[in-house]
Amino acid sequence: MKVDAITTEPPKWGVKYEDIDVDENLPIKLKPVYTGICGTDRGIVSGSLPFAYAPHGRQKLILGHECLAKVIEAEDNDLGIKTGDYVVPIVRRPGKCVNCLIGRSDNCSDGDKHEAGITGLNGFMRSEFQDYPQNLVKVEDPDIASIAVLTEPLKNVKKAFEMFDTVSKKSVFTDANGAYDEKRAIIIGTGSEAFLYGLASRDYGFQTYMTNRHPETESKLRMIERPNITFYDYTKDTSVEKNGFDLAVDTSGDPATIFRFIRKMNNNGIVILFGTNGRAPASTFDGSDIDYIIERNITILGSVDGSRIHYERALQDLTRWNYQYGDLISNMITSRVKPDNTDIFLHKQPGEIKTVIGWS
Ligand SMILES: [Zn+2]
Known part of the structure; x- marks a missing residue:
């Protein structure tokens, strides 16, 4: 299928908005609503993150790991993902280690996992993508559709606080x-x-x-x-x-x-x-x-990524914060731009908290 996508050629410097052919035939067809830009995307585009790489046998990597998408076509599935649903795609895809096999690829033990838009897997900054239902987390609350693009960054926080809960039990x-x-x-x-x-x-x-x-x-x-x-x-x-x-x-x-x-x-x-x-x-x-x-007795710990449970907890937090803090959360999205505005990858906006790309 041909898509309009935001691409880069890691480890080289650069970013483009262009037509590109992708080879996908997966049961759920999706269209992004918003994709968020973060320091990782800017790092890849500036060539300063050497761990980024394109899918096997390809030179180009489609960017984008923070995403809220709408299902445009769905085969029947056990997870109940249907046409019209809003979903957040999971970034990290499991390898074959024991942590990956139990659904905790965030704790991958051999590094043999992939991350959409970062390591060996095309991301979500494109007019359309396809995925498996098990990689999609449904957004149950329609009131947070405009802020659910924050689920992916927030799931990192939920995982880190899970680490805090574990470690704080030491005293x-x-x-x-x-x-x-x-x-x-x-x-x-x-x-x-x-x-x-x-x-x-x-x-x-x-x-x-x-x-x-x-x-x-x-x-x-x-x-x-x-x-x-x-x-x-x-x-x-x-x-x-x-x-x-x-x-x-x-x-x-x-x-x-x-x-x-x-x-x-x-x-x-x-x-x-x-x-x-x-x-x-x-x-x-x-x-x-x-x-x-x-x-x-100071504990210093590193925490990366999060698994499905953290995406689900992040969505619950967004619903609660939306109620508790009103427009504070939507105001965190400080600008919404069009996909052809690739300049935003090169320059941080003044006063920026989160810049998102709107795909509709
Ligand atoms: Zn693994």
């Missing part, structure tokens, strides 16, 4: 009231993933801070007022750091920044590394940093 992590109100979380970064981590942290009840090494726009500051998240520029004012943090989530991928915040952690603190930045400069840490981590 009593709640406060003296058995809650998190006296516990402090810091989210490093102010992009879309950072916002979603901030909201999830508030769901737990953490006192939640977001930080960056520059001031933030008025519009972003207004947005985090409602969920009661506090922003500070850590190069200017560090007064909120004097009581330390119990949970840190890094979305920057910058080693120097990460080690700066590890030194702010309280006893039994948990540091979740989520952001990746292969171009971040080298940084050093010394024996006193290691001592700090050990003496305080």
Whole structure:
């Protein structure tokens, strides 16, 4: 089938909107409604993510892993996916390891999985695609159809908090009231993933801070007022750091920044590394940093991707947040552009939280 698609030729620099032939014959036919752009897409297009590669025997990779799609034709299937349904396609496709076989390809043990729009599998930035029903997560709530493109980035957050739940059992992590109100979380970064981590942290009840090494726009500051998240520029004012943090989530991928915040952690603190930045400069840490981590029982963990259960939990959160916070969530989508506007892959929009491409 011929589709209009946004393509790139990894590992080379570049992006194109063009007609391309794809060879697919799968039981569900879909049309994207929105596809989101993230740092990974921009990294692939700029040639700075060496792990990206095109499908076997092809030079071109169709981009796109954050997607809300509409089913335009469906063969009968056990999962009840029907024509007209809104669905979110799962990005990562299993390999043959034991974790992949039990539906947890997010924890793939041999790396032999594929990711749509990233590693060896065409993505969703195209006028039409086909898929198997088991790779589609149905959007049950019609009220979130305009924001469900955020499901894919949010599923990463749900997986990371599952890791937090596991690791926090190592000690009593709640406060003296058995809650998190006296516990402090810091989210490093102010992009879309950072916002979603901030909201999830508030769901737990953490006192939640977001930080960056520059001031933030008025519009972003207004947005985090409602969920009661506090922003500070850590190069200017560090007064909120004097009581330390119990949970840190890094979305920057910058080693120097990460080690700066590890030194702010309280006893039994948990540091979740989520952001990746292969171009971040080298940084050093010394024996006193290691001592700090050990003496305080600090856990540092990496978390990537998520499985079907995390997509489902993400959809539930979007429904609840849509009710709880009103247009806050839809305002996270700061611009909607047409597919031929490939410039957005090369330049971040001013004040951008999430840019999405509309396909209708
Ligand atoms: Zn695997």
